[in-house]
Amino acid sequence: MTVSTFTANSAANTVKDKTESKKGMVYNTKDLNLWYGETHALKNINLEIQENDVTAIIGPSGCGKSTYIKTLNRMVELTPIVKISGDIQYREKSIFDKNFKVEDLRTHVGMVFQKPNPFPKSIYENVVYGPKIHGIRDKKVLDQIVEKSLRGAAIWDEVKDRLHENAYGLSGGQQQRLCIARCLAIEPDVILMDEPTSALDPISTLKVEELVQELKKDFSIIIVTHNMQQAARISDKTAFFLNGEVIEYADTDVIFSNPTDKRTEDYITGRFG
Numbered sequence: 001m002t003v004s005t006f007t008a009n010s011a012a013n014t015v016k017d018k019t020e021s022k023k024g025m026v027y028n029t030k031d032l033n034l035w036y037g038e039t040h041a042l043k044n045i046n047l048e049i050q051e052n053d054v055t056a057i058i059g060p061s062g063c064g065k066s067t068y069i070k071t072l073n074r075m076v077e078l079t080p081i082v083k084i085s086g087d088i089q090y091r092e093k094s095i096f097d098k099n100f101k102v103e104d105l106r107t108h109v110g111m112v113f114q115k116p117n118p119f120p121k122s123i124y125e126n127v128v129y130g131p132k133i134h135g136i137r138d139k140k141v142l143d144q145i146v147e148k149s150l151r152g153a154a155i156w157d158e159v160k161d162r163l164h165e166n167a168y169g170l171s172g173g174q175q176q177r178l179c180i181a182r183c184l185a186i187e188p189d190v191i192l193m194d195e196p197t198s199a200l201d202p203i204s205t206l207k208v209e210e211l212v213q214e215l216k217k218d219f220s221i222i223i224v225t226h227n228m229q230q231a232a233r234i235s236d237k238t239a240f241f242l243n244g245e246v247i248e249y250a251d252t253d254v255i256f257s258n259p260t261d262k263r264t265e266d267y268i269t270g271r272f273g
């Protein structure tokens with residue numbers, strides 16, 4: 001990450017460089033199994049996630065979607081009863097390798113949760129929180145990060161005159177876009193989104209969906225959603241999970257128009273789930 005030199009110009013260059021160098025795979029999951037105690041929550045998952053794609057994870061409640069996405073940034077291991085076998089490579093390095101630093105992973109992989117979770121601080125302080133942890137103190141640089149991140153999250157115009165007001169005064173949809181801005185401020189490579197619109201009204205949902213389309217130019221996005229129309233609208237690839245297994249993983253058009261597996265067809269046509 002290049003936060004220490006983050007300025008409007010250098011940020012633009014970083015984005016350009018990333019785009020030029022992005023040609024392959026961001027995550028490669030190999031024979032991944034995960035247990036919560038006796039519960040076998042993920043079974044032999046093999047998934048290759050391409051950079052600059054929006055990858056949707058769909059499937060009925062309890063099929064392992066959140067578990068999988070939380071495994072990608074090693075958040076799942078915060079639950080003490082978790083056991084994992086197999087491997088996940090991020091940019092060709094195993095995230096479970098003893099020399100792989102979780103903190104590094106978290107600076108490259110941002111996460112947006114189901115319920116907007118801004119800190120009880122001003123809008124400005126929410127956005128600069130990550131960069132400050134990375135040692136950025138220069139007020140001018142922080143101001144630039146705030147504007148760029150809020151613009152990137154399509155909320156700048158709505159909050160530019162109230163940056164020092166508490167984030168809790170924003171609407172739910174605005175809070176979620178602020179959380180996306182907070183995530184952008186650390187210049188991530190990947191953004192994980194766990195049902196980011198399920199607590200939002202239709203207009204805010206649409207704004208976040210449009211934003212995801214915009215963000216995929218610069219980032220790789222993995223999004224868990226219960227909403228199949230949403231997956232069809234915004235994703236390039238879709239993985240259908242059922243009972244901890246990946247039943248089908250293909251281009252979103254294929255999953256929704258011509259799935260190979262009967263269970264995928266049954267799910268997307270609403271026969272269960």
Ligand SMILES: Nc1ncnc2c1ncn2[C@@H]1O[C@H](COP(=O)(O)OP(=O)(O)OP(=O)(O)O)[C@@H](O)[C@H]1O
Pocket residue numbers: 036039041059060061062063064065066067068079
């Ligand atoms: N902390 C935990 N401890 C024990 N079991 C868990 C834990 N978290 C999830 N599970 C179990 O793991 C399985 C997968 O759960 P997960 O939350 O990943 O599913 P999901 O597809 O995201 O569901 P939903 O759509 O309802 O959010 C379920 O059987 C669930 O009960």
